[in-house]
Amino acid sequence: MDALIQYVKQCFKEEYTGHDFFHAQRVVSLAEKIYEKEVSFPKEEELRLIKAIGYLHDVVDEKLTSKRKERYQEINSLLEQEGFSPKEQEEILYVIEHLSFSKNQKERASLSLLGQIVQDADRLDAIGAIGIARAFAFGGRKDQALYDERVPLIKKIPEKRSSSTLHHFYEKLFFIENQMNTKIGQAIAKERTQYLKKFIEEFLKEWQQKN
Ligand code: ADP
Ligand code: NI
The missing domain is CATH 1.20.58.1910 (Methane Monooxygenase Hydroxylase; Chain G, domain 1)
Structure with a gap:
């Protein structure tokens, strides 16, 4: 997960509106805590997905970047490099595209349980x-x-x-x-x-x- 974490740090290095790297870190750790309480048999692969979603969830937010297209390309190759399967990559990308508060006001996207957990952590922050x-x-x-x-x-x-x-x-x-x-x-x-x-x-x- 190191390359992914470094990438997120880089994306937020000049961001001080509260959507910074430390926000992403808090979302990850809160989401892990919720996951462990919510699920009877925690799985390592699911925790890895939660981490990836939590770290990446604001990277492609249109409020925060004008380079969405490039960022999606960068994320794709990072996820590939981190060994996520095509199905996992699809889930991560879907969740980060649909997680935000403003998006959910317009269309209520149906998120997977892991997506819902990260969304809760994001809102709690x-x-x-x-x-x-x-x-x-x-x-x-x-x-x-x-x-x-x-x-x-x-x-x-x-x-x-x-x-x-x-x-x-x-x-x-x-x-x-x-x-x-x-x-x-x-x-x-x-x-x-x-x-x-x-x-x-x-x-x-x-x-x-x-x-
Ligand atoms: P999301 O990225 O989940 O759609 P927002 O960008 O609306 O959420 O909010 C991110 C952070 O910015 C939150 O902490 C929120 O309280 C704060 N925020 C958003 N809009 C305002 C506002 N008009 N005044 C003060 N804080 C705001
Ligand atoms: Ni957020």
Whole structure:
């Protein structure tokens, strides 16, 4: 897996919006944990597939790269080199193409169990303490306000861009706990969502003190 890991590091070397190599690493280790709890007889080959999907899942995201075609070619030869069978290669490519949150809003792709597990791990990394950090990093990069007090905080799917990073919690992050594929993923999501709510409570308390 070394060549593949080096490749992913290289792809994200100038990426600081929270979709970086460390995000990929967290997704892999969380997905492995979920897999081991979810499956009665873990298999080495499946763990290898999870690793490959987890490391590669953001490499071909159109938000993050304009070189999708080249990257698909590079991934194909890496997977070949790592000894994945044609069937495994097909599964990896299908999952990384269909895993993202935005893709799943439009068409609900049917992912294999391994794909669903990595999708859960990816979503879990958007909530909890690191999820909060990632959201504000993303917001800063896009010149988005921390909070826009003129717009009510209501849980809803937005029609346009979030008006602030705090609104993003209500427009995406609070939906995640009900979108999990696995039981263990759901339990972790519930816990992390509680933490998000506590954060918002504190945030608003401090915000209001300015008046
Ligand atoms: P995916 O790649 O799974 O489709 P996104 O690119 O929408 O997901 O989200 C990746 C990360 O960026 C998440 O941590 C998410 O919370 C954050 N993010 C996305 N949109 C916004 C936004 N408008 N404001 C703040 N954070 C955002
Ligand atoms: Ni991701």
